[in-house]
Amino acid sequence: MTQKLIIIGAGMATGRALETLLETAPDAYDVTLFNAEPRGNYNRIMLSPVLAGDKTYAEIETHGAEWYAQNGVTCRFGERIASIDRSAKTVTSENGDVLAYDKLMFGTGSNPFMIPLPGHDLAGVIAYRDLEDTERMMALGPDNRCVVIGGGLLGLEAAAGMAARGVDVTVVHIMGHLMERQLDEAAGYLLRRALVDKGITIKCAANSKEILGKDGHVRALLLDDGTELPCDLLVMAVGIRPNVALAQQAGLAVGKGIHVDDQMVTSDPDVLAVGECVEHDGAIFGLVAPLYDQAKVAAKTLLSEEAAFVQKELSTKLKVTGCDLFSAGDFADGEGREDIVFRDPARGVYRRLVIENNVIIGAVMYGDTADSNWFFGLIKDKTDITEMRDTLIFGPAYQGGTPLDPLAAVAALPRDAEICGCNGICKGQIEDAIAAGATDLGALKAVTKASASCGTCTGLVEQVLAVTLGDDFVMPAAASICACTDMTHEDVRRMIKSQRLTSMPAVWQECGWKTSCGCHVCRPALNFYLLADWPLEYADDPQSRFINERKHANIQKDGTFSVVPRMWGGITTPDELRAIADAADKYMVPTVKVTGGQRIDLLGVKGEDLPAIWKDLNDAGMVSGYAYSKGLRTVKTCVGTDHCRFGTQDSTGLGIKLEKTLHGAWTPHKLKLGVSGCPRNCAEATCKDIGIICVDSGFQISIGGAAGMDVKETELLVQVASEEEAMDVIKAITQLYRENAKYLDRIYKWMAKVGLDWIEARVVTDQAERAALVDRFEISQSIYRHDPWAAHVKEKAKRYQPLARLDLEAAE
């Protein structure tokens, strides 16, 4: 006897289930299909190509009206089910028809999640889910602007599709990089670069605050930082939620989705569910492969055949022309997990495999995904990769052969092969220079300029040296920053400037980092280099700073902190001293000490008290925050003309001016200044990084002193007549040091490398260069000359408190 099957939802999962059912046993069921959308089944994942104009709707329709008619399926398109009576085994449609079933199958799919921002119900705010949404986007043209909230798979496909139609598109993404669930930062950086090349504006780490409207229609998106992004259409593509309302109403077991077992049967043995609306073993589903597996299992279950749904590894691809990316499995870092990373900066290629117990468990690929299926196969099959490990990252073409000698490839290059792209130097020119006696990299650079610009070809030039000279050449082992890279600090600094790298993922990619995201040695250095070179573009990363800079206090051996309020030029007032004394009492500071730089140090403050003590000191008018930074510490002064009978200039006044000008300035290492009012040098200015001795005829500026592990006297740089010129020279030195020195080199170490003459030529002789340095210094200070204490008290105070207190409730 033919049984009655009612299906709710004509999507991809029920479509495939129906196909399988009808192929296997066309007469087993009398099928009625309800669908809220006024059409049959189409390939929803192909909506993006439709949007982009690569396909038409007709091409993505999988089951049209004729197909259902031919197969004897009764279609009730455009009709919803109002309720289900499981005891009577009937469904009631919204126009009141009651139909009996023997088996019922849910395929209700999912609903796009709409962030409940103010204004989300304005006209022109849509999701990206069905053909109607797609058509809304397709109606936009070159005169229109669109904002897409969500930098995931769907959001980016929507953005790329509209951009292809000439629409001005901005993507707003809350996370730090695009598609963070599928991609790591490095691949996210490459994807971003490709999308920007397509004319799409990308805003990461951007928080939406409100959708602004006019006459009931969307007009702009307002971000937290006050930015307004005008738009004619706003697409929210931030995720989906299983559509479980009807199932819940019918009393089925529902969690995140409708609970199903391995046979796709719900808590009611006569009711099945497939697709995005189900929850199986804690998981919900948004990709098509598992949906099709579920559909086949459901069809077999309906025919009482044995089948079980098994969750498998999934992979993702983005359907955007020109953005080849692939990700599969789990690519998080972890103990026992190893990375194989391959980067080809020139081709924009990135491949990363995550390996655990000699099995690949995750893969991310960008730029060249030709081998992705092969890698995906290795993940699914849990293949032991021990044997092919050496050449694994290069893909299947390199398996089984003998590994190539990297030098053989260089040896095989013709004489006219270009080695140094910046300066157009060919292999032949380098060989000739070597023959003429340039037998190391430095000499080659001097003679041919090869590798003298951006430095990316340095390795290749060295290989040409090695091939040409054979055993006479020893590959130099310049100290690299850390184990994450072979490049030196200097090389990386050059790359950041010449290639305009403005983010850490950009540096990791373009400089070929061997780890996915750096370590505690390279991250603070990169963070400094990026903020020194791009103060306006780069956002400082507190998590890449050592604790003293992250919390603006010095960590002590017992985990408490010391706090040093700023006293400009060493001058204080009775009110400030009272405030400091009050704070010391209130926060039970065990030690109050005067520092070598003439400031008062409150030692032994508890980490969680920091925001409170800062607030008290702030309220008394004191700022600080850089007392232990790799930046300006203090300007030590003597009393100068105000009180001293020998003083020649207002040294205290100059010290105050310098400290107010330089405070907040991040530098490669700590920066200490001293200003003495006469050659008696009471401020000991000649053992500071920058020292100023005031004399009758002006100001002697000397640099490169130290009184730490090394004790060094400064060397005289210049004597200037006016205080104003002294200030300019000091700003220029600071900026030159900041732009050129290696991280953690004090000025004296940097000076030993570049020479006092080199510095003098830039900040004394070349007036235009000095002025440019001063300008860049001021630009950077416009961002960084602020009071971080005040900012932390306002915004981050919570971070200093315990995350939770389990000591109170557990006390009994």
Place this chain on the structure above:
Amino acid sequence: MSDWIDIASLDDVPQRGARVVKTTQGCVAVFRTANDEVYALDNSCPHKGGPLAEGIVHGASVTCPLHNWVFSLETGLAAGADEGQVATYRARVLDGRIELEAAFLAARSAA
């Protein structure tokens, strides 16, 4: 009593950062990696007691802020030439909330 204790929202801990949970037996550091995984370890370096929650987090490791010892967040073992281990506790993220295994409290009060 449930097996897991709800501690806080994932967003309360910065990515590549940590916050502490106070218990009767001292502080536990709860770390969040760049990939939003969470780990819980004693907040005390076996070398000289440095507060690990203040360290730099990289990959699934943390570097002690006092003397740069590096520890695995998963096993608590010191990396490289250093020897030592920090106690670890089970932690997980569920629906955007950080949870610690209840047994960890019992273990700590028995310690």
